[in-house]
Amino acid sequence: MANWSDPRIGASQPATATAGTDVAYDAGLRSHMLSVYNYMTSGVLLTGIVSLLFAQWSGAPAILFGPGILKYLIMLSPLAFVLVLSFGINKLSTGTAQLLYWAFAVVMGLSLSSIFFVYTGSSIAMTFFATAASFASLSLYGYTTKRDLSGMGTFLIMGVVGLIVAMVINLFWMNDTFSLAIAGIGVLIFAGLTVYDTQRIKSLYFQIAGTEFLGKAAIMGALTLYLDFINMFLFLLRFMGSRD
Numbered sequence: 211m212a213n214w215s216d217p218r219i220g221a222s223q224p225a226t227a228t229a230g231t232d233v234a235y236d237a238g239l240r241s242h243m244l245s246v247y248n249y250m251t252s253g254v255l256l257t258g259i260v261s262l263l264f265a266q267w268s269g270a271p272a273i274l275f276g277p278g279i280l281k282y283l284i285m286l287s288p289l290a291f292v293l294v295l296s297f298g299i300n301k302l303s304t305g306t307a308q309l310l311y312w313a314f315a316v317v318m319g320l321s322l323s324s325i326f327f328v329y330t331g332s333s334i335a336m337t338f339f340a341t342a343a344s345f346a347s348l349s350l351y352g353y354t355t356k357r358d359l360s361g362m363g364t365f366l367i368m369g370v371v372g373l374i375v376a377m378v379i380n381l382f383w384m385n386d387t388f389s390l391a392i393a394g395i396g397v398l399i400f401a402g403l404t405v406y407d408t409q410r411i412k413s414l415y416f417q418i419a420g421t422e423f424l425g426k427a428a429i430m431g432a433l434t435l436y437l438d439f440i441n442m443f444l445f446l447l448r449f450m451g452s453r454d
Contacts, residue, residue, distance in 0.1 A: 239415050246411060247375060249432030253315040254439060258338070260319025265326035274324050282406035295433060304425040313427050318440070325444075329451035337450040341443040348401055350436065352408030361407045362415040369399040389448070402403065404438045411435070 264270050291314035299307060325334060352359070376392050411431040418424050435449050 245428040246431040250435045251438050256315040257319040261323040265323040284320045306428045307426050333452040337447045345439050348404040349408045352405035359406050359409045393445045393448035400438050400442040407434045
């Protein structure tokens with residue numbers, strides 16, 4: 211990776227050079243963030259289409275809720291793709307990373323199709339659009355704010371770990387009030403992560419601009435924001451979803 215720093219800090223440069231660098235930086239950053247959002251939005255839409263189509267298939271309930279190993283493969287496959295992309299991104303080509311990202315979006319759609327058998331279609335749609343509006347506002351704030359949000363990272367990661375532990379506990383306890391509390395905390399944590407991750411993706415551009423890693427960074431940034439969006443949607447669905 212290049213040791214990239216903000217070109218606007220270089221006060222000793224001639225004014226014309228600095229201005230020209232600023233323009234190039236701003237154009238490059240906008241292009242990079244647009245690529246991230248395009249990947250993320252396309253991935254979410256692909257997941258939604260696959261989820262809806264699979265749920266309409268007559269054999270889906272038997273696979274998702276019946277006996278057999280296939281339902282566990284569908285459930286755990288998205289995690290496998292995330293791990294491969296996260297830990298193997300440096301060894302993967304940009305094309306391979308793209309294929310893995312799209313494959314992840316597809317298997318995630320299969321995994322999420324179960325919500326159509328639990329909640330009404332109208333409440334799922336309403337929750338989706340509410341999540342989309344919230345995500346857009348939060349991500350815009352993360353992109354435009356001048357406040358350094360790096361200190362939020364450790365706190366939010368600890369929150370995710372605590373959330374996972376609480377969810378495991380509730381698998382055995384099965385308490386509705388505790389489940390709603392988890393959902394509420396989950397919405398807040400992933401709302402915070404949306405803001406934090408957007409600023410982190412933007413800041414990373416300083417280090418990788420002009421390198422071949424930029425394309426893969428766009429995919430990983432999209433994956434991060436995708437996970438923030440989906441998790442916020444699922445936790446919000448527990449409040450807004452109407453059960454069949």
